[in-house]
Every structure is written in C-alpha cells, then in structure tokens.
Amino acid sequence: MDCNTAKSKLFPYVDGELTPELRDQLEAHLAHCSACRRLVDFEVAFRETYVERLGPDPAPERVREHVATLLQDLVQRQHAGHGRRRFRRFVFSVAAALLVAVGLGAGITLQTYLGTGTTLPELANAAVEQHQKLVRKLLPPDIRDVSPKAAEEWFRQRLAFNVSLPDLRTEHLHFLGGRISHLREVEVAALEYQLDGNNISLFIIPEEAYRRLHLTDKPRFKVVSHRGYDVIIWRSQGAGYTLVSEIGDRACQVCHAPEEKLEPLPRPSAHL
Amino acid sequence: MDRSSEFQDLVRKYLNSLYNYALVLTRHVEDAEDLLQESLVRAYGGLHTFDRSLRFKPWIFTIIRNVQIDRQRRRRVRPSEAPLGREEEAEPVVSTESPLYSIPLAPEDILVRRETVERVRDAIRRLPPLLRETVELRDIEGLSYGEIATIVSRPIGTVMSRLYRGRNLLRTYLVESHQRPGEKGVGVRSDGL
Numbered sequence: 364m365d366c367n368t369a370k371s372k373l374f375p376y377v378d379g380e381l382t383p384e385l386r387d388q389l390e391a392h393l394a395h396c397s398a399c400r401r402l403v404d405f406e407v408a409f410r411e412t413y414v415e416r417l418g419p420d421p422a423p424e425r426v427r428e429h430v431a432t433l434l435q436d437l438v439q440r441q442h443a444g445h446g447r448r449r450f451r452r453f454v455f456s457v458a459a460a461l462l463v464a465v466g467l468g469a470g471i472t473l474q475t476y477l478g479t480g481t482t483l484p485e486l487a488n489a490a491v492e493q494h495q496k497l498v499r500k501l502l503p504p505d506i507r508d509v510s511p512k513a514a515e516e517w518f519r520q521r522l523a524f525n526v527s528l529p530d531l532r533t534e535h536l537h538f539l540g541g542r543i544s545h546l547r548e549v550e551v552a553a554l555e556y557q558l559d560g561n562n563i564s565l566f567i568i569p570e571e572a573y574r575r576l577h578l579t580d581k582p583r584f585k586v587v588s589h590r591g592y593d594v595i596i597w598r599s600q601g602a603g604y605t606l607v608s609e610i611g612d613r614a615c616q617v618c619h620a621p622e623e624k625l626e627p628l629p630r631p632s633a634h635l
Numbered sequence: 636m637d638r639s640s641e642f643q644d645l646v647r648k649y650l651n652s653l654y655n656y657a658l659v660l661t662r663h664v665e666d667a668e669d670l671l672q673e674s675l676v677r678a679y680g681g682l683h684t685f686d687r688s689l690r691f692k693p694w695i696f697t698i699i700r701n702v703q704i705d706r707q708r709r710r711r712v713r714p715s716e717a718p719l720g721r722e723e724e725a726e727p728v729v730s731t732e733s734p735l736y737s738i739p740l741a742p743e744d745i746l747v748r749r750e751t752v753e754r755v756r757d758a759i760r761r762l763p764p765l766l767r768e769t770v771e772l773r774d775i776e777g778l779s780y781g782e783i784a785t786i787v788s789r790p791i792g793t794v795m796s797r798l799y800r801g802r803n804l805l806r807t808y809l810v811e812s813h814q815r816p817g818e819k820g821v822g823v824r825s826d827g828l
Contacts, residue, residue, distance in 0.1 A: 374799060378773070380780050413755045414774045419655030426654055426668050433672055434643045437679045503669030505709055521709065543709065 364392040369399045377406045433501050481547045483576055486605065487587040487594040489546040494564040494592065494607040497542075497555050504555065507540030514541050518552045524569040525601040526552045529618040535559050536616060546605070556617050563614045566605040573603025638682050645691045646675060652776055656696055659771050660703045662764070670706065674699040693782040696772070700786055758808040766801035773798055 369392045375381050376389055393400045422430075481489075496502040506517050511528040518526040521543060537557045544553035544566070552567040578585060578596075587594040595606040595614065608614035646653065657667040657674070678698045685694055759770055765787075772783045780798075784791045 374802065375780070375795065378780070413752055416752045417756055417759070417775050419651045419771075419775055420658055421651045422654035423664075426671065427650065429668065429672065430646065430650060430675065433675060434646060437676065438639050438643070501672055503672065505706075 364388045366392075366396060366399055369393070369396065370402065373399075373402055373406060377403065377410065429500070432499065436496070436501065481549075481572075481576060483578065483585060483587060483596065484589070485547060486576060486596065487589045490564070490566055490594055490605045490607045491589050491592045493544055493546060493553060493566065494562070497544075497553060497564050498562045502542060502544060502553075504540030505542040509540070511538050514538070514554070517541075518543070518567075522550060522552060522569075524571075526567050527600050527602065528554065528567075531616070531618070531620060533616070533620070558608075558610070558613065558616055561608060561610045561613075563606065563608040563610070563617055565617055566607070568603040568605065570598065570601050570603060573598050576603075638685075639679075642679060642682055645695075649692055649695075652692060653695060653699065655771070655775070656699055657703075659764075659768050660700065670699065670703055673706070674702045677702055690782070692776060693778060693786055696776075696778075697786045755805075755809065758805050761808060762801055762804060766797055766804060769794060769797040770801040770805065774802075 369389055372381060372385060372389050376386065381389065393403060493502070497504075506514055509517070511530045515526055515528040518528075518541065535558055539555040539557060541552060541554040544551055546566055546568060549568055549572045551569075554565040554567070556563040556565065576596075583597055585596040587596070592607055592609055593611045593614065595604075595612075597604050606614050606617065653674075654667060654671055657671040658664065661667045661670050674695070678695050681698070685691070759767060759775075761767075762770060768787070769783060772778045772786065773780075778786070780791050780794050783794045787794070
C-alpha cells in the first residue's frame with residue numbers, strides 16, 4: 364500500500380470501518396511510514412480531545428414536557444382502542460348468536476345498526492380528540508400565517524374533494540392555520556381558529572365520508588355534546604363540515620358574521 | 636416489559652439525540668419540535684415493525700428523516716428550507732480513489748491551539764446540511780457507516796465521501812476562525828473538497 368492509498372483509508376481506519384484485510388494492509392504500511400503514522404496519531408488525538416466530548420444539542424424543557432404528554436396520549440389511545448376492539452368483538456359475538464336465533468331479517472337490522480361505517484358519535488369523538496391535539500400543539504399545522512383563500516388553494520392542490528374555506532374577517536376571529544389530518548382514517552382538512560381567545564377547529568371532510576354517516580337531511584345542523592365540547596356537523600357545497608369548540612353556537616361565527624340571522628341550532632342529540 | 640413501555644423508555648433515553656437530529660434536518664427550533672412529535676406518532680404506530688435485534692436510534696432516525704421528506708413534499712418547501720432530495724441530486728461525487736480524497740487535513744494546528752469543545756460544536760452547526768447530517772450521525776451519535784447509509788438511503792461510498800468532506804470543511808472552519816482577514820485558507824476548497 365502506498366501513502367496516497369493509506370491516507371484515503373485514514374478516516375475509515377480510525378472509525379473502525381475497514382475490512383480486516385484492508386486494516387492489515389494499512390497497519391503494515393504504518394509500521395514503516397512515520398509520516399502516515401503521524402497523521403493517524405493526530406486524528407486519534409483530535410477525537411480524544413474534541414469529538415468524544417461532543418454531544419447532541421439538548422432538548423429544551425418545553426419539548427420534554429410536550430413529548431411526555433404525547434407519549435401518554437399515544438398509550439391511552441392505544442388502550443382505548445383495545446377496549447373498543449374487545450367490546451366490538453363481544454358485540455359481534457352477540458350479534459352472530461342473535462342472527463342464528465332470530466333469522467336473516469333480524470340480521471339485516473343488526474347489520475345496519477352495527478355497520479362498520481363511522482357513526483355520528485364516533486365522528487364527534489374523533490373530532491374532539493383531534494381538536495385537543497391541535498390546541499395542545501401536538502399536531503402542528505402544515506400551513507400558518509396565510510389567508511383563508513391561500514389555505515383553501517393549498518388544500519385544493521392536495522385533497523381530492525371540494526375544500527371551501529369561509530373567509531370572514533372580523534377583529535375577533537383569527538385564522539391560525541391548517542393541516543391535512545385524519546378523522547376515523549379519512550383524510551380531512553383541519554383548520555384552527557381563535558374567536559375572542561377561544562380555540563375552534565373546523566374539519567372539512569369528503570362528501571362521500573359524510574354520506575356514510577347516514578344522517579337525515581333535517582335538522583340541517585347536527586349538534587353533539589362530547590366531553591365538554593360542542594360539535595356541530597353539517598353538509599354544504601359538496602363537503603361535510605365538523606366544528607369543535609367549547610363555546611356552543613358562538614363558534615358559528617367562523618362561517619357567519621355575528622349580525623347574520625341564523626336558524627337556531629337543535630339541542631345536542633347525544634351526550635357522550 | 637411491553638413494547639409500549641419500552642418505546643417510552645427509549646424515547647426518554649434518547650430524547651436529546653432525537654431532538655438534535657430533528658433540528659439538523661429542519662434547522663428551526665419550532666419546526667424541529669413539530670417534526671419530532673409527528674415522527675414519534677408515526678414510530679409508535681409502526682412499533683411492530685421494529686426489529687429488536689437492531690438498534691433503536693437508526694430505526695427512529697430513519698423515520699424522522701422520512702417524515703421530514705413527507706413534510707417538505709406537503710409544504711412544497713419553504714424558501715429557506717432546501718428539500719433533502721434536491722440537495723442530494725446536486726451533490727458532487729468524490730471517489731475514494733480521487734487524488735483529492737487522499738489528502739486529509741491534518742488537525743495538528745487545531746490541536747496545538749486547544750480549541751474549546753463548544754467552538755468545535757459551533758463549527759459543526761455551520762456545515763452545509765448534508766455534510767452536517769453525516770458528521771452528526773457519525774461523530775456525535777456514533778452510528779456506523781452502514782447505519783448512516785440506511786438512514787439517508789444512499790450507498791456507503793456516499794456516506795464516506797460526505798464524512799470526508801464534512802470533517803475537512805470543519806477543520807477549515809476551525810483554522811479560518813483564527814486567521815486574520817484576508818489571510819488565505821489552508822488548501823481546501825470552500826465546499827470541503
């Protein structure tokens with residue numbers, strides 16, 4: 364091995380990344396070449412003096428707290444999922460027994476009731492969970508500091524359904540940003556607002572997913588109260604909308620000016 | 636211990652490394668936190684794919700990098716944030732057989748001057764993104780060439796080339812920081828070749 368080849372192997376040699384064969388060849392060269400030996404010694408000294416004392420930039424305390432919360436959330440959600448699956452298995456077992464007992468007619472009824480599609484309470488639950496994560500910044504926005512129109516354009520380039528954002532400009536309402544998110548495994552546009560300091564999330568879902576909820580046309584707005592949050596669900600312009608907040612129908616100001624006269628919302632149809 | 640508890644313990648143990656790598660990829664404190672959280676959600680969801688016979692850090696670093704590539708695709712890249720893929724396409728290739736490759740910059744001067752460790756750390760932060768990434772993964776995280784190649788989805792030769800250029804450029808920075816204005820460098824091109 365000549366000096367040029369030896370020098371080209373210097374870093375991998377000190378890193379312990381040479382094959383045994385190459386290492387033996389290099390060490391044979393070093394045994395009689397003081398210039399190359401000197402380079403290796405410097406490299407080793409450089410590592411001992413600096414490299415071995417370097418460490419990664421430490422995570423700030425804020426990041427540590429957020430990660431701890433996230434880990435807790437992930438584990439809880441998994442446990443909740445296991446619970447739901449166990450419950451579903453139980454329900455399906457009962458349903459199967461009933462099918463045998465009472466025949467096909469009853470089976471059709473059960474299938475409608477227990478169908479695998481998402482139900483209104485399940486959608487509300489998923490929307491509330493996402494809302495909490497957005498508010499706690501566990502799900503960061505993909506876009507922020509843009510106008511609703513710019514955000515609408517951004518989503519339209521990425522989602523295969525009609526995303527139409529309200530573009531109200533009042534001093535009390537602030538559009539914070541948005542991200543592509545998931546509700547019950549359906550890709551949705553998730554938008555964050557603040558109204559007088561209250562957080563509001565608006566989820567725009569594909570019309571097809573909204574149809575699978577099998578909701579009646581009347582009342583137009585469905586209201587669900589879940590874990591202290593108010594969830595309002597409706598359909599408009601080829602998409603479904605889900606609004607989550609803690610301020611009831613005041614959240615409608617995301618889409619309607621305060622002076623607009625709106626039809627009164629129905630009382631919450633489900634308390635979960 | 637179940638997988639979920641094991642995951643939590645490993646994340647806590649390596650949190651500095653995970654955050655640091657997210658910072659290397661995003662170059663923004665705020666984005667680094669976002670990237671880290673999104674990556675942890677994805678890693679937790681794919682925990683069943685983690686082969687316990689392998690090391691945790693390379694596995695989760697690969698996820699962090701993939702999430703960052705996805706985020707860049709989604710955002711169509713902020714002006715200050717060059718996409719990982721595009722930089723790689725423009726990367727000069729230095730063969731290990733090239734004469735340039737055979738001239739490592741001896742750290743003699745730097746050793747004589749006794750730099751502080753913090754100054755060396757700062758110089759690493761100033762490296763171009765892909766060179767910094769490789770130097771951080773090797774010299775700070777202690778990953779093998781093969782593990783780094785898997786994380787960055789490039790051959791080991793590319794890793795060696797980046798490491799060579801990164802380390803030499805780092806030494807250039809350290810030498811230049813002690814030179815008077817106008818004084819010439821030490822025979823290493825500014826891109827580290």
